[in-house]
Amino acid sequence: MLEIKNVSKTFYPGTINAKTALDNVSLTLNEGDFVTVIGGNGAGKSTLMNAIAGTFAVDQGSICIDGRNITRLPAYRRAAFISRVFQDPMMGTAPTMQIDENLALAARRGSFHGFKWGITKAEKEQYYEELKKLQLGLETRMTSKVGLLSGGQRQALTLLMAALKKPQLLLLDEHTAALDPRTAMKVLTLSQQIVEEHHLTTLMITHNMKDAIAYGNRLIMMDNGHIVLDISGAEKKQLTVSDLLKRFAMVSGEEEVSDRLLLSH
């Protein structure tokens, strides 16, 4: 499904600040995989996600989705088959536009924008039903500006938008990190519901090891630009946080790194 081959990315190459964020990373996702990604700050998690989404060009390697090479495709064109929820709740929605207008844009993700009316009556009815499922009362505020919503409501809306036109790949970039624990929990549950309902192939970065274990069918851990752990299936089901820490110390060969990981969540 998603095939990443030997991808590398160095920021500020040739300067004293040079930082190799991805070092020859290869990763293959199967159809329907729900992969959680963990790792300390600067491990390369977000860089991996940005490389897939096309935020920047990678230095080397290739990225393919369903056999199509998208390595050189700009971000807005990849959006036709990749949808994304950002860490910052401000980033995923247009605050000065209405809730239904935001959804209408998401429904047209990756298609040509012509001179047809931007939102139809039938769509509004569909959005009403979809919003109702979120159980946040947003269906009664469809013409409110998204800027008036709370961070949690916005992330829930962004999730709905991400799945409105079924993407081949869903990227969740620490999308609950900026929320309070209770809201984070709700948004996370909602994420799982949406992923299961639409059978979405998903890559989710999280800082929370428990979440990384609890969600998805596969877990990868990154460190220093490498994928150092890749656990799936039955093995993942039996995983505990202390297992994860032990194995991390083993593969990275550093004892103190586990503190860094622990502290960061």
Add this chain to the structure above:
Amino acid sequence: MNFFASLLNSLPSASAQGMIWGIMAIGVYLTYRILDVADLTVDGSLATGAAVCVMLIKGGMDTGLAMVCAFMAGMLAGAVTGLFHTRCRIPAILSGILTQLMLYSINLRIMSNKANTPISVDKYPLLVSSRYVRVVGWNNPLIVLALFVALLIVALYWFFGTERGCSIRATGANRHMAQAQGINTDVNVVLGLMLSNGLVALSGALLGQYSGSADVNMGRGAIVIGLAAVIIGEVLLDKLFRAFALKLLAVIIGAILYYLVLQAVLLLGLNSNDLKLMTALVVAIFLTVPNLKGHLLKPRAKGKEA
């Protein structure tokens, strides 16, 4: 009282000028508020519109067609700014300044190297003229302009309701979101700048006809007048006017009020040479107030975008 009599006397011409500048201000509103790009091209494209329109009418072209040409000339100017900004990655403000400076030379060229080209309503079939501002009839510029503005607002309301219009609004509201929804934001920024400068040039075309001449300096400070109109409209009517079409109407009303206030302070004895200083100061104050509020509420500003 003499002052009020004079003010009342200047009401028709202030309204007419306000409506013409209001169209320019709608252009500013599109970039400044909807696209979130500060575009200084307008100081040049206003005169471009007037120059193109006046020269073409004098050359024998139909008035309506000449105005369409003026609109397209403005779109071209906007496209240049847009390409400077999106393709050459020059900051928007600088892109606008570069185009504006280029337009100064181009406008002189359009007017055969003359800084001012008069056009008389006696000889040419102009759409609006200040001469008829007190005439009761269909050639009264107030009626013509009111219809013109109404049509324009309807057209813009339609455009920004379409898929393309929505995607331009999203581009201005949140580029990250727009790109994540598969929108080519560069194309939309160029389109927005083209539309905006097309309207500004159209306003210039009307202004040239209304005042009876195209002048290479007529657009100086236009951006500030446009901002003043946008801000006056927002301050007074933001709570009342929520729909998009009404927000555009608020800009027009803001421009008319700007010209009324202008007349009032001139009648009160302000030296007209000080006008630009006053206008700029008033705009600066109005732009500062919301920022001050933000500072007081949130002690630490949010981090800059990467």
